[in-house]
Amino acid sequence: xxxxxxxxILAAHAGLDQVVPGQLINARLDLVLANxxxxxxxxxxxxxxxxxxxxxxxxxxxxxxxxAPNKDIQSAEQCKVMRDFARQHEVENYxxxxxxxxxxxxxxxxxxxxxxxxxxxxxxxxxxxxxVGAFATGVGSTDLAAGMATGEAWFRVPESLKxxxxxxxxxxxxxxxxxxxxxxxxxxxxxxxxxxxxFDGEGIRSLSMDNRFTICNMAIEAGAKNGIIAPDEKTLExxxxxxxxxxxxxxxxxxxxxxxxxxxxxxxxxPQIAFPHLPENTRPVxxxxxxxxxxxxxxxxxxxxxEDLQAAxxxxxxxxxxxxxxxxxLPGTQQIYRQALAExxxxxxVEAGAAVSTPTCGPCLGGHMGILAKGEKALSxxxxxxVGRMGHPESEVYLCNPAVAAASAILGRIxxxxxxx
Amino acid sequence: xxxxxxxxxxxxxxxxxxIIPARYLNTSEPEALAQHCMEDADPEFTRKVAQGDxxxxxxxxxxxxxxxxxxxxxxxxxxxxxxxxSFARIFYxxxxxxxxxxxxxxxxxxxxxxxxxxxIDESSGLITNLSRGETYQAVPFPPFMQELIKAGxxxxxxxxxxxxxxxxx
Numbered sequence: 001x002x003x004x005x006x007x008x009i010l011a012a013h014a015g016l017d018q019v020v021p022g023q024l025i026n027a028r029l030d031l032v033l034a035n036x037x038x039x040x041x042x043x044x045x046x047x048x049x050x051x052x053x054x055x056x057x058x059x060x061x062x063x064x065x066x067x068a069p070n071k072d073i074q075s076a077e078q079c080k081v082m083r084d085f086a087r088q089h090e091v092e093n094y095x096x097x098x099x100x101x102x103x104x105x106x107x108x109x110x111x112x113x114x115x116x117x118x119x120x121x122x123x124x125x126x127x128x129x130x131x132v133g134a135f136a137t138g139v140g141s142t143d144l145a146a147g148m149a150t151g152e153a154w155f156r157v158p159e160s161l162k163x164x165x166x167x168x169x170x171x172x173x174x175x176x177x178x179x180x181x182x183x184x185x186x187x188x189x190x191x192x193x194x195x196x197x198x199f200d201g202e203g204i205r206s207l208s209m210d211n212r213f214t215i216c217n218m219a220i221e222a223g224a225k226n227g228i229i230a231p232d233e234k235t236l237e238x239x240x241x242x243x244x245x246x247x248x249x250x251x252x253x254x255x256x257x258x259x260x261x262x263x264x265x266x267x268x269x270x271p272q273i274a275f276p277h278l279p280e281n282t283r284p285v286x287x288x289x290x291x292x293x294x295x296x297x298x299x300x301x302x303x304x305x306x307e308d309l310q311a312a313x314x315x316x317x318x319x320x321x322x323x324x325x326x327x328x329x330l331p332g333t334q335q336i337y338r339q340a341l342a343e344x345x346x347x348x349x350v351e352a353g354a355a356v357s358t359p360t361c362g363p364c365l366g367g368h369m370g371i372l373a374k375g376e377k378a379l380s381x382x383x384x385x386x387v388g389r390m391g392h393p394e395s396e397v398y399l400c401n402p403a404v405a406a407a408s409a410i411l412g413r414i415x416x417x418x419x420x421x
Numbered sequence: 422x423x424x425x426x427x428x429x430x431x432x433x434x435x436x437x438x439x440i441i442p443a444r445y446l447n448t449s450e451p452e453a454l455a456q457h458c459m460e461d462a463d464p465e466f467t468r469k470v471a472q473g474d475x476x477x478x479x480x481x482x483x484x485x486x487x488x489x490x491x492x493x494x495x496x497x498x499x500x501x502x503x504x505x506x507s508f509a510r511i512f513y514x515x516x517x518x519x520x521x522x523x524x525x526x527x528x529x530x531x532x533x534x535x536x537x538x539x540x541i542d543e544s545s546g547l548i549t550n551l552s553r554g555e556t557y558q559a560v561p562f563p564p565f566m567q568e569l570i571k572a573g574x575x576x577x578x579x580x581x582x583x584x585x586x587x588x589x590x
Contacts, residue, residue, distance in 0.1 A: 041449045041489050048576045067447055074447035124487040124511060140489035140515035142575050189434055190481035194510045223484060223509055278434060365443035365486070384485060386438040388461040393442075 002253030004160040005230050006196040009135040009250055013118040021159040021259075030117040030134075032147040033061040033093075035103055035361075036068055036075070038122035039082040041141035046085075046148055054089050055151030061093035061112060062086050063103040066361045071368035101333025101359045104128040104217060104301035109333055111242030115231045115249045120147050125301050125383065130216035130228035131209065132235055133249060137226045158225045159259040160196040160252075161187075165203025169267040173417045175311070176211030177303060177381065177401035179203070180218040181272035182264070185282030193223035195259060198252065203266040204229055209238045210307040217302045218383050221279040273379075273414060274399035277387045285404055288414045295378040296321075296409040297390075298402050299330025299357075300364045303381035308402040309340045313348040315406035315417055321353035322412035328370045330357045354409075366390045372397075379408050422543045422571060424501040424522060426473040430535040431462060433479030437512065440483065440491040454490050455497035472499040475541075477533045479505065483512025492516040502541060504548065504559070506530040517566060520574035524548065529557035543567055 003011065003018065011019040013027035034042050039062055046054075054060045062082050067075035086094035093112060100106070104125050107113050115133035119126060122144035129136035139153070147153050163183055179199075184191070197219045204212065212229050219227025230251045231239070239247065273288040275281040298304075298312050309331060321327045329349050331337035337359065340346045346356055362369035364382040372378055372391030377398065380390065385397035398414065407417040438461070445457045459466040459476075476495065482505035483491060492515050495503065502522040516523045522543060529548045533539060537552040546561030562570070572578040 037443075037446045037488065037490075041493075044449070045576045048580060050580070066443075072447060078447060078449070122487055122489075124485065126487075138487040138511050140487055140511060140518060142489060142518035143514060146575065146579075189484055190507065190509070193481065193507065220485075223481060225510060365438070365446075367443060367446075371444075384436075384438070386436045386485060388442050388444075389438050391444075393461040393464075 002255035002257070004196065004198060004252045004256040005133065005228055005250045006135055006160055006198065006226060007157060009116055009118055010155060010157055019157045021157050023157045024154060025157060026152055026154050027118050029120060029147055029151050029153055031059050031061060031112055031119045032121065032144060033063065033103060033107065033126065034122040034144050035066050036064040036079045036082055037066045038141050038144065040078050042122055042144040042148065043081055043085045045142050045145035049145065049149050051149045054091065054148045057090050058092045059151065060091045060148055061107055062091055063095050063106060064097065064100055065102050065359065066365065067367050068100065068360060069097050069358065099334060102301045102304055102361055105304055105332030105336065108132060108213065109242070109335055111244050114239060114243050114245065114247035115235065116247050120144065120153050124220045125217050127219045127224065127227045128213055128217040128301060130219065130226050131212040132239060133229065133231035135226055135228065138220060158194055158196045160198050161192055162198045162200060162258045162261045164201040164261060164263045165266050166201050166263060167203065167265045167267050168206065171270050173271050173403045174269055175401050176207055176214035178269050178272045180215045181274055181279065181282050181399065182269045184218065184222050184279050185272065187222055189221060189278050189280045190223040192219065195224055197222065197224045197227045199227065199229045205232055208307060209234060210305040213305065214302055218279070221383060271401060271404050271416060274385055276385050276396040276398065279385060279399060285400065285414065285416045289416065291377065291398065291414040293325065293379045293408060293413060294376040295326045295328065295370060295372065296405050297328050297363050297370060297378060297380040297382060298405050299332065300361065300382040301332070302383040303402050304330055304332030304336065306336050306339050308381065309336070309345050311402045312406040313345040315403055315420060316352040316410065317348040319352055319410050319420065321409045324412050325409050326370065327354040327409040328357060328363060329354045330362055331359055333359055363390055379405055379414055381405050424475065424541040424543065426475045426501050426539065427471065428475045428477045428533050428535065428537045428539050429470065430533065431476065431478040434481045434484055435478050436485035437483055437488050437491040438485055441488065441494040446488065446490055449490060451493050451497035454494040458494040458498040467498050470498060470500065473501045474499065475539055476500055476503045477530055478503065479530055480507045482508050484509035487511045489515045489519060492519050492521045496521045504529050504533065517570065518575040520570050520572065522570050524559035526557045526559040529559065532557065
């Protein structure tokens with residue numbers, strides 16, 4: 001019987017020829033990761049396990065990105081717990097401020113997430129790495145502690161959903177963010193609960209790696225265990241420049257079983273806005289232009305990559321941010337930041353009136369660097385618009401792609417890029 | 422084990438940012454997290470809730486972030502368990518791993534009203550609504566999982582087993 005790419009990766013890591021949905025397996029892990037919020041809890045549990053060492057110093061990644069650079073004394077203590085642990089256990093992939101980036105932008109860029117890998121991370125957006133053809137899923141701190149100690153984790157093999165994007169009649173300014181918001185709008189925030197979301201079709205193949213990362217990143221927003229895209233030439237080009245260890249390319253069999261297959265014509269998809277307070281509350285941007293906003297955020301593990309900043313700069317170059325808008329831009333990594341500087345992208349954004357920050361998750365989870373007051377509204381390229389996500393419980397977050405965010409920053413309300421282009 | 426308590430009812434898709442807002446995640450101390458449990462849904466919640474009380478919610482409870490702080494906050498706030506139509510997968514795993522009992526029953530989630538007194542038999546999964554004289558059936562956890570929850574979660578369970586094995590040597 002045929003297997004999906006997710007089933008093949010899980011089978012290979014469990015030492016089995018075949019797995020089926022529902023089967024419980026114990027799998028070998030290629031990478032385990034945590035951040036300054038989740039690592040301290042994991043480290044506390046790790047210590048209780050009585051292990052002297054992590055299972056493999058080269059396969060643990062610790063990234064202080066959420067409340068770092070330290071936003072207050074308590075955050076500083078949390079980061080220190082992780083830093084001390086990293087030094088004590090000689091964790092090779094600890095990234096200090098100045099090298100650090102948002103974990104899900106940084107680790108693929110560093111070649112630490114490779115095709116065919118099995119990865120757990122104490123962060124729900126760990127599913128991002130499906131974009132390189134890896135099985136990657138978010139776990140809590142206790143599972144992460146066990147993973148750090150043993151290099152293994154148990155999983156229930158998920159059923160798979162296939163999202164097949166066909167056609168080439170793209171609406172202007174539509175990117176990966178719009179595809180995934182469109183899907184979440186269609187199936188809901190628990191539409192893929194416990195399942196694997198596999199993205200395929202010429203619509204996906206025509207997208208860049210940056211756009212694919214955005215799509216897999218938000219699989220969790222539909223409740224999925226993982227999101228995944230089988231590697232193609234674009235993936236391998238991205239990987240070859242970065243990989244420092246072996247990897248394996250898996251693809252789904254033509255007779256693989258899916259719980260459901262969704263076929264979507266890319267022509268159906270317009271730039272999307274997710275209204276408060278769930279990512280499933282999607283509408284086309286053209287039906288959202290009445291919403292006046294106070295703040296625009298461009299960044300995060302969802303949309304903080306070079307192409308995202310380029311798209312924003314393309315709109316903002318030579319224009320000015322509306323006088324009642326605070327535009328905050330957060331490049332995902334130091335490398336993205338430098339490249340954006342070299343290309344004049346950062347200059348165009350700053351010239352337009354953007355406040356550009358060092359890489360951090362910052363405002364996405366209401367941590368720091370742009371918290372909302374009561375009643376304020378933000379339009380953001382981040383991933384969640386839950387109650388209180390970016391600040392006061394009575395503030396609101398709307399989600400969109402970077403081009404829409406940039407256009408809206410100019411007009412002071414939700415706007416289509418076509419209104420300013 | 423039998424859980425018994427007064428219920429607090431919430432809607433569907435209760436996310437981990439509501440259970441414990443990220444702005445309080447600059448600490449991982451259970452007592453500190455407990456003070457802000459469910460704060461963005463009900464700012465008075467932790468002042469009103471009594472030891473042993475029970476959260477009842479709709480589908481997809483615990484969606485969003487992977488923060489283990491969410492079940493930790495619920496447990497540390499004194500709640501004995503959560504009943505929901507369904508749970509988001511990371512929360513489900515985290516709750517068991519830290520020893521917070523959770524029960525899936527769409528019927529219970531629908532029929533239990535705010536303030537009802539409810540009793541749950543962990544070994545059978547039977548939920549008894551003492552206020553309304555109704556019973557609902559949740560799928561019980563297998564014995565090892567009940568042991569794990571009783572031990573306080575995965576790590577104490579594993580450590581306890583290792584201790585038992587060592588004492589036999």
